[in-house]
Amino acid sequence: MIKVTLRPATFDDCDILLKWRNDPQTRKASHYMDVVSKEDHIKWLTESLKSSKRKVYIAQSGEIPVGTIRSDLIVETYELSWNVAPECRNRGIGKQMVRVLSSSISEPIRAEIKEWNKPSVSIAKSVGMKLISRDSNKVLHYMREALSGLGAAEFDRAYFVAEMSGNHCKDFDLAVETIHMAKKCGADAIKLQAYTPESLTINCNNEHFIVDHDVWGGQNLYELYSKTHTPLEWFPDLKKLAESISLDFFATAFDPNGVDFLDRMGVPVHKISSFELNDMELIKRAAYTMKPVILSTGMASLKEICSAVGWVKETGNRKIILLKCTSSYPSTYSEMNLGVIPQMNSDFEVPIGLSDHSFGYIAPVVAVSKGAKIIEKHFALYHKPCSPDAFFSASPNEFSEMVVKVREAESTMGDKYGATENEEKSKIFRRSLFVVKDMKCGDRFTRDNIRSIRPGNGVSPSEILNVLGKEAKQDLSTGTPLKEEHYCEYLF
Numbered sequence: 001m002i003k004v005t006l007r008p009a010t011f012d013d014c015d016i017l018l019k020w021r022n023d024p025q026t027r028k029a030s031h032y033m034d035v036v037s038k039e040d041h042i043k044w045l046t047e048s049l050k051s052s053k054r055k056v057y058i059a060q061s062g063e064i065p066v067g068t069i070r071s072d073l074i075v076e077t078y079e080l081s082w083n084v085a086p087e088c089r090n091r092g093i094g095k096q097m098v099r100v101l102s103s104s105i106s107e108p109i110r111a112e113i114k115e116w117n118k119p120s121v122s123i124a125k126s127v128g129m130k131l132i133s134r135d136s137n138k139v140l141h142y143m144r145e146a147l148s149g150l151g152a153a154e155f156d157r158a159y160f161v162a163e164m165s166g167n168h169c170k171d172f173d174l175a176v177e178t179i180h181m182a183k184k185c186g187a188d189a190i191k192l193q194a195y196t197p198e199s200l201t202i203n204c205n206n207e208h209f210i211v212d213h214d215v216w217g218g219q220n221l222y223e224l225y226s227k228t229h230t231p232l233e234w235f236p237d238l239k240k241l242a243e244s245i246s247l248d249f250f251a252t253a254f255d256p257n258g259v260d261f262l263d264r265m266g267v268p269v270h271k272i273s274s275f276e277l278n279d280m281e282l283i284k285r286a287a288y289t290m291k292p293v294i295l296s297t298g299m300a301s302l303k304e305i306c307s308a309v310g311w312v313k314e315t316g317n318r319k320i321i322l323l324k325c326t327s328s329y330p331s332t333y334s335e336m337n338l339g340v341i342p343q344m345n346s347d348f349e350v351p352i353g354l355s356d357h358s359f360g361y362i363a364p365v366v367a368v369s370k371g372a373k374i375i376e377k378h379f380a381l382y383h384k385p386c387s388p389d390a391f392f393s394a395s396p397n398e399f400s401e402m403v404v405k406v407r408e409a410e411s412t413m414g415d416k417y418g419a420t421e422n423e424e425k426s427k428i429f430r431r432s433l434f435v436v437k438d439m440k441c442g443d444r445f446t447r448d449n450i451r452s453i454r455p456g457n458g459v460s461p462s463e464i465l466n467v468l469g470k471e472a473k474q475d476l477s478t479g480t481p482l483k484e485e486h487y488c489e490y491l492f
Contacts, residue, residue, distance in 0.1 A: 003288075004066065004096040005316055009056040014045055016065055017056075023086045029117050031139075059097045061088075069097045077108040077143075082123070095123045099290035100316055102127040102144070106152050110143040127290075128266060150189060150248050151268040153292040153319040153351055155373040158364075158406050160399075162187035162379035166228030167393055169386040175234060178381050179242050185396050186403030189248035191271065191376065194232065194258040197225040213329075215391055228388045232261065239265055256285040263289050274298030274327045274355070277308050287312040292319035294374075296355045298327030302347070309348060322348060323376060324367065325355035330392035336363055341370040357392055361402035365409045375406065432458035433482040439472045450482060457481035 009017065018041045020026060027033045036044075048054050048070070059067040069082040080101065084094045102109055111129060113120045115138040128151070129142035149159060162182035168175035179190050201209065203222040211217050216224055235251070242249035252271040253259040259270060259282070270286035272279075274296040286293050293312050297305050305322065312320050322344055326336050336358060344352045353374025354367035364375045378393035387393075394402065419427065434457075437449040445467050452461035458481035459467075470487040480486075 003315065004059050004061055004093055004100065006057040006059055006069070006097065006100050009045075009049070009058050009068065011045065011049065013058055013065070013068075014042060017041070017045065017068060020068060020083050020085055023083075025086065025089075026083050029114055029120065031112070057097075057101065059084075059093065059100075061093070066093050067097055069101050071101060071105070071109075077110055078105050080109055080111050082120075090119075094119065095126050096288070096290075098123050098127055103290040103317070103319060106147045106154075108143060108146045110141065113140045113142060114138065115140055125266065126263070128268070150250070151292065153269075153321055155351060157410055158368050158372065159188045159353075159374045160186055160403055160406075161189045161191050161374060161376040162399065163191045163376055163393075164230070165193055165378055165389045165393075166230065167378070167380035167387045167390055168230065169384055170227075170231070172231075172234055174381065175230070175238060176241060178379065179238060179247065180245065181381055181396050182379055182399070183245050183247050185379075185399040187247065187379070187399070189250060190238075190242050192230050192235065192238070192249075192251040193228075193254070193273075194235065194251040194262055195225065195229055195254040196232070197222045197229060199255045199258060200225050215329075216388065224388070227386075235261075235265060239267070253282070253286060256282060259285045259289070263291075268292070269294055269321075272296065272308075274300065274325050277304060280307075280311050283308055283311045284315055287315040287317040290315075290317050290319075292321055293317065294321040294323060294353075296323045296325045298325035298355070305344075305348075309350075320348070320350045321353060321374060322350055323353045323355040323374065324372070326357060329357050329389075330359055331357040331363075333358060333362065338363065338366050338370055341367060341372055345371050359392070360398070361405040364402050364406050368406050368409055369413065375402070377402065428455050428457070430454070430456035431461050432456045433461060433464060433467065434458050435476045435480040435482060436478060438478055439476040441472055441474050443472050445470055445472065445487060459484060 018036065018038060021041065022035050048056050053073040054070060056070040057068065058065050059069060065085065066088040067082065067084040069080065071078040071080055080098060082094055082097055109129065111124050113124060121140065124142040128144040131140055132143045133141045149155060164175065164178050168178060182190050201221040205220050209220040211219055211221060211224055239249040248268060250267040250269050250271060251262055252273050253262055254276060262270065269292040270289060271294040272283055272286060276282055277295060277297065277300050295308050309320055324338060324341055324344065328335065341352050351373045352371060353376065354364060354372045355376045356363050367375065377399065378389050379399055380387050380390040380393035381396065383390040431452045431454055433450050434453050435449060436451045439449055447468065450467065452464065467482065467487050473486055476486060
């Protein structure tokens with residue numbers, strides 16, 4: 001795969017841009033199909049480079065220009081246009097250009113594509129654009145809504161992922177039921193695992209491949225994964241179902257083919273499991289899609305996490321989410337080390353989440369209080385023997401309770417000083433200075449005739465040293481809240 005980077009165009013690119021623009025195939029795909037004169041092109045490029053609403057980029061492979069892409073801001077929507085150098089076509093460059101640019105734009109994007117231009121239609125779809133209209137000139141209008149949440153790797157509050165894994169027991173109807181229930185329980189996304197036994201291991205019975213585990217033991221890895229994998233032919237229908245009920249759908253890929261399979265489906269992100277965090281080629285394949293990459297970090301040292309993050313960034317992709325994870329099933333609280341979440345935030349400056357394999361809601365609540373933005377938890381409708389991960393998965397009631405408890409915890413994390421609206425009502429019960437013995441006009445205030453007591457109708461107790469020794473300006477009876485006019489000679 002050719003690695004493509006973008007740089008802003010300059011006037012030095014004038015000749016090559018004109019050459020590409022006047023290529024017969026380019027003109028055929030353009031709204032304006034005539035040959036452009038150099039004079040007109042210079043005028044267009046000069047105005048474009050000065051414009052605050054138009055950005056023109058050159059795509060490069062190394063130092064070699066391989067195409068161009070531009071964005072035009074039109075009423076809060078960016079319209080994209082692209083052109084691959086004639087000698088570089090049919091090599092995936094157009095898709096990479098559009099992905100690199102579109103991934104940096106959170107606002108809506110659109111493109112106008114002639115109906116016959118199948119490669120550009122495929123490119124538009126690959127970045128999440130959908131057909132919104134077809135005009136009388138056979139021009140297709142594609143659009144992607146503004147990115148938010150998972151697709152933008154930006155989160156205003158905790159984002160909950162229900163991991164189905166193999167808890168469907170190879171029953172499609174149970175998978176469907178699970179997705180519906182995940183939505184009811186407060187999940188923001190349903191996650192699957194995209195693998196076949198062959199993509200993970202080989203069918204071998206020597207000591208290296210036999211599983212040693214209280215629940216999964218007594219079989220080799222191939223046999224285990226044969227029981228737990230989700231049939232890939234289910235994915236399109238399950239994705240369509242999830243999206244129809246406003247549930248994000250994505251999956252963990254375990255090999256490059258899995259990344260390609262999911263990317264063709266249009267998933268919003270790619271997930272890499274803890275056990276694949278050392279697989280450079282897999283991580284780079286996911287990163288080259290320019291979609292957010294979620295990396296689980298179970299078992300990983302700081303050096304290994306840095307390497308994985310570095311592999312993503314080498315592709316030009318900066319949308320990274322790290323999940324604190326403990327890769328034991330189930331995880332005990334004492335081995336979760338959630339105190340490292342703030343440090344991960346500081347070290348990597350990306351959203352941090354928790355891939356949770358513990359029981360209950362304690363770990364998610366603690367993680368969110370430490371700054372976690374995503375909570376991923378295995379989810380099972382029923383704890384059946386055929387459900388391989390059910391023994392550490394949350395039931396619907398447990399998942400719902402977790403969401404409620406995390407939301408309650410989030411509500412405690414305000415960051416403002418001062419009284420709240422309800423606290424203002426409580427100020428009446430603060431201490432203040434009161435007259436505690438009858439006083440005549442001219443009597444001096446002493447600690448015998450004024451005290452700091454509740455309620456808070458008088459001046460602040462902090463004023464007591466300023467009051468002591470001064471004369472009362474009027475008669476004051478016991479129980480009178482002290483006011484400035486009672487002791488101040490002049491009030492301005």
